[in-house]
Amino acid sequence: MNVHFLILPILAFALSACTLDVNMLGKLASEEASDDGLFPLGEKKYLYGQLTSMATMSDGKIVGIDNSGNGAVILLNSDFTNNKVIAEYGVTGSGPGEVNLPRHVAVDRYDNIYITDNGNYRIQKFNKNGIYQHQWGSFGSNASDPFQFSLINGIAVDSTGNVYVTTGLMSVFLEVRVFNPSGGFVRKFGQLDDGSCSSGSCPGYMQRAQGIALDSADNVYVADSRRGVVHKFDSSGLPTDVFGSLGSGLGQITYDSELELNISSDGNLYIAESTSGNKVHKWSLTGTPSPNIGTNGSALSEYTNPISIVTDATGKIIVFDAPTGSLGKILTYGANGSFLNTYRGGGSGDGQMDGVLAVAVYKDEFFVAADMGNSRLVMWDYQGQFIRNIGGPGSADGQFVFPRSVAVDSQGNIYVWDIGGSRIQKFNKFGVFQKKWDGDGQAGGKIISSNVVAIGPNDEVYVGDGFQHKIQIFDSEGVYLDEIGSGIVDGPSGIAFGKNNNIYVADLNSGAKVFDISLSTKLKLGEITSASFGNLSGVATTSTGDIYITDVVSNKVFHYSADYSSTPAYTLMNSWGGAGASKGKFNTLIGIATDVNDFIYAADAVNCRIQKFDGTGLPR
Numbered sequence: 001m002n003v004h005f006l007i008l009p010i011l012a013f014a015l016s017a018c019t020l021d022v023n024m025l026g027k028l029a030s031e032e033a034s035d036d037g038l039f040p041l042g043e044k045k046y047l048y049g050q051l052t053s054m055a056t057m058s059d060g061k062i063v064g065i066d067n068s069g070n071g072a073v074i075l076l077n078s079d080f081t082n083n084k085v086i087a088e089y090g091v092t093g094s095g096p097g098e099v100n101l102p103r104h105v106a107v108d109r110y111d112n113i114y115i116t117d118n119g120n121y122r123i124q125k126f127n128k129n130g131i132y133q134h135q136w137g138s139f140g141s142n143a144s145d146p147f148q149f150s151l152i153n154g155i156a157v158d159s160t161g162n163v164y165v166t167t168g169l170m171s172v173f174l175e176v177r178v179f180n181p182s183g184g185f186v187r188k189f190g191q192l193d194d195g196s197c198s199s200g201s202c203p204g205y206m207q208r209a210q211g212i213a214l215d216s217a218d219n220v221y222v223a224d225s226r227r228g229v230v231h232k233f234d235s236s237g238l239p240t241d242v243f244g245s246l247g248s249g250l251g252q253i254t255y256d257s258e259l260e261l262n263i264s265s266d267g268n269l270y271i272a273e274s275t276s277g278n279k280v281h282k283w284s285l286t287g288t289p290s291p292n293i294g295t296n297g298s299a300l301s302e303y304t305n306p307i308s309i310v311t312d313a314t315g316k317i318i319v320f321d322a323p324t325g326s327l328g329k330i331l332t333y334g335a336n337g338s339f340l341n342t343y344r345g346g347g348s349g350d351g352q353m354d355g356v357l358a359v360a361v362y363k364d365e366f367f368v369a370a371d372m373g374n375s376r377l378v379m380w381d382y383q384g385q386f387i388r389n390i391g392g393p394g395s396a397d398g399q400f401v402f403p404r405s406v407a408v409d410s411q412g413n414i415y416v417w418d419i420g421g422s423r424i425q426k427f428n429k430f431g432v433f434q435k436k437w438d439g440d441g442q443a444g445g446k447i448i449s450s451n452v453v454a455i456g457p458n459d460e461v462y463v464g465d466g467f468q469h470k471i472q473i474f475d476s477e478g479v480y481l482d483e484i485g486s487g488i489v490d491g492p493s494g495i496a497f498g499k500n501n502n503i504y505v506a507d508l509n510s511g512a513k514v515f516d517i518s519l520s521t522k523l524k525l526g527e528i529t530s531a532s533f534g535n536l537s538g539v540a541t542t543s544t545g546d547i548y549i550t551d552v553v554s555n556k557v558f559h560y561s562a563d564y565s566s567t568p569a570y571t572l573m574n575s576w577g578g579a580g581a582s583k584g585k586f587n588t589l590i591g592i593a594t595d596v597n598d599f600i601y602a603a604d605a606v607n608c609r610i611q612k613f614d615g616t617g618l619p620r
Contacts, residue, residue, distance in 0.1 A: 063113055092585075096134075156212045405591070532556075
C-alpha cells in the first residue's frame with residue numbers, strides 16, 4: 001500500500017469534526033479565560049464533532065454525546081454562546097465514569113444524566129455536575145438476562161425517573177427494557193417482528209427498534225426503521241398504536257435508516273433520519289405528518305446527514321448535521337419550522353484554525369501551523385500572540401489547496417507541502433512568497449505524494465514521498481540533491497534528525513515503525529517498534545537526543561531515549577495522551593515538533609489546536 005491512498009482516510013476524518021479551543025495553543029474548551037500558563041492562541045470555541053445524541057437540562061443547557069473520538073459527554077449553552085463547551089464528562093476507558101463509544105443520552109427531572117456506553121455495553125449515570133453515580137449492564141446475548149447487552153440503540157427517562165432502553169440480541173433490536181433510577185430491572189416490552197406481520201402495522205412487533213422518546217403522559221414512542229413506523233406504547237408497556245410507512249414521501253421512513261426521536265413540550269414528534277433518508281420529520285403524536293423541518297442540501301443552512309435532534313422549552317428545534325467529509329454543524333429552527341441559525345466550527349478569524357495537520361517552531365521567535373480547513377498557515381510569536389495568516393485558498397503562488405506539512409529552516413524561511421497543489425512552496429519569515437517546486441524535470445523525479453517536509457542539518461529540504469517509497473532531498477532553492485530511504489521506508493509520515501548523523505522516519509505503512517537511518521551510509525541503523533503503535537503520524541527529537549513519536553490511532557505521544565554506545569537501542573520512557581478534547585488528550589494526533597528549549601508541540605487535528613508539553617508530557 002502506498003501513502004497516496006492511506007492519507008485520504010486520515011484527512012477525511014480530520015475534516016469530519018473539529019474542536020477548537022485553543023491554548024494548547026489556546027484555552028481549554030471547558031475553561032473560562034484565565035491565566036493558567038497556557039498559550040492563549042485563538043478563541044475559546046467548540047467545533048462540533050459527532051453529536052450523536054442530545055438532551056436538554058432544566059436550565060436550558062444541552063448535554064450531548066460527542067462521538068468523534070472514543071467519545072465524551074459535553075455540556076453546551078442552549079444559545080451556543082461562543083460555540084463553547086462549558087463542561088466535559090467522562091474519559092476514555094472501561095472503569096466507572098469512563099466511556100468507550102457512548103452513543104445516546106437522556107436527562108431526568110433532577111438533571112441526572114444517563115448515557116449508553118456502547119463500547120462497554122452498559123448504562124452509566126452521572127449527576128448534573130458530571131459526577132459518576134453508578135452503572136449497570138455488560139456484554140452478553142442471554143435473552144433471559146436483562147442486564148446483558150449486545151447493542152443499545154436508544155435511551156429515554158420517564159417522569160418518575162425510570163430509564164427506558166431500546167436493545168436486543170446482536171444486530172436485531174427487538175425490545176424495550178425498563179430500569180429504575182438505581183439500575184434495577186423493572187420490565188420489558190415489545191417483541192421481534194419475525195415477518196408474520198406482513199403489513200408492518202402490528203403494534204409492538206419490531207424488526208429494528210431504534211430511537212425512543214416519551215410524552216408528558218409517559219407514553220413510549222419507538223421507531224422501527226425496517227418497517228418505517230413508530231410504535232406507541234402506554235406507560236405500562238402495552239402497545240396502543242403504530243403509524244408511518246416505508247418510502248421517501250412525506251411521513252415515510254427510508255428502510256434501515258438511522259433514527260433519533262424527540263417529543264417537544266408542545267406535543268410534536270420529531271424524527272431525525274440519517275444515513276439513508278436524510279431528513280427531519282415533524283409528526284403529531286398520532287402520526288399525522290407536517291412538512292419536514294429544514295431541507296437537504298449542501299448549503300450552510302441545509303443538512304445532509306441529520307443524526308440527532310432535541311427541542312428546548314421554547315419549542316426551538318436543534319438538529320446536528322454530520323456531513324461526510326466535512327465539519328459537523330448545529331442548525332436551529334423555530335417551533336414553526338423556520339430556519340434560525342447555523343453554528344459551525346472551523347474558526348477563520350485571526351489565530352483560529354479549522355483543523356491543524358502540522359506545526360513548526362523557529363528558535364524562540366515564532367510558531368507556524370498548517371491550517372487545512374482555511375487553506376493557510378497561521379503564525380504566532382513565541383509567547384503565543386497572533387502575528388499573521390499566510391496564504392489562503394487557491395492555486396496561485398502563495399495560496400494553498402490543502403497544506404499538509406510545514407517546516408522552518410535556520411533563517412526562518414518556511415516550507416509547505418501543499419497536497420492539493422502537489423508542490424513545495426517557500427516563504428520568508430514575514431510570510432512573503434519566495435518560490436515553488438515539485439521536482440518535475442530534475443534527476444530525482446517529480447514529488448508524487450507526500451505527508452511530510454522537514455529541514456535537514458544544513459537547511460536541506462527533505463520530502464517524504466509515500467508513492468515512491470523514499471525521501472527526496474532538495475536544497476533551499478528547490479534543486480534536487482539526493483535521496484535516502486529507498487528499500488527501507490514505505491510511507492514516510494514524519495522526519496526528524498538525531499545527534500549521530502542520523503535521520504528518524506516515522507512510517508505509516510511498514511507495520512508502524514520508526515526507522516533509524518545513517519545520513520552518511522544511507523543504511524538502516526535500527527528501528528523502533530511497539531505493539532502499542534497503530535498508525536504513526538510524526539516524529540520529533542530534542543537537543544538531548546530523545547525521540548517523540550505520535551500515533552493517530554491511540555492518540556498518544558511515545559517518548560523514547562536512544563543509546564548508540566554499541567548497536568542502537570531504544571527505550572520507552574513514557575507515553576501520554578489518549579482520545580478526548582480535554583487538556584492532554586487528542587483527537588487525530590497528526591504532527592509533532594520541538595523547540596530550542598525542548599518543549600513538545602502536538603498538532604491535534606480534530607480538536608483544531610496545538611498543545612504544548614514539557615519533555616515528560618506535562619501540559620504547559
